[in-house]
Amino acid sequence: MSFDESKFELQKEIKTCDECGSKFYASASKMQSLCPECASILYGYENCDHVFENGRCVKCFWDGSRSEYVREMAHETDKSAEPITLDAKEQIGKNMS
Numbered sequence: 001m002s003f004d005e006s007k008f009e010l011q012k013e014i015k016t017c018d019e020c021g022s023k024f025y026a027s028a029s030k031m032q033s034l035c036p037e038c039a040s041i042l043y044g045y046e047n048c049d050h051v052f053e054n055g056r057c058v059k060c061f062w063d064g065s066r067s068e069y070v071r072e073m074a075h076e077t078d079k080s081a082e083p084i085t086l087d088a089k090e091q092i093g094k095n096m097s
Helices: 036-043 068-079 086-096
Strands: 014-016 023-025
Antiparallel strands (some): 014 023
């Protein structure tokens, strides 16, 4: 299997994620120091619709890395069908009074 550079946008600025250590296209993330995956899991930003080829997403250049913390957060997110909103948290607090 050969590496096809034409699938990757090499002219884009590449940064390194502070959380997982993966390289990513700066323009692919809403956060300057986090890849789209970490920004999505940690802060709720829209994630890239990843398409992997030869170990990297051709859209955002993420390599699939996740820190232990992000793996735990992703696992917790996957467990719940719906995220708890601020209103739901307030309701829970009111019901406990």
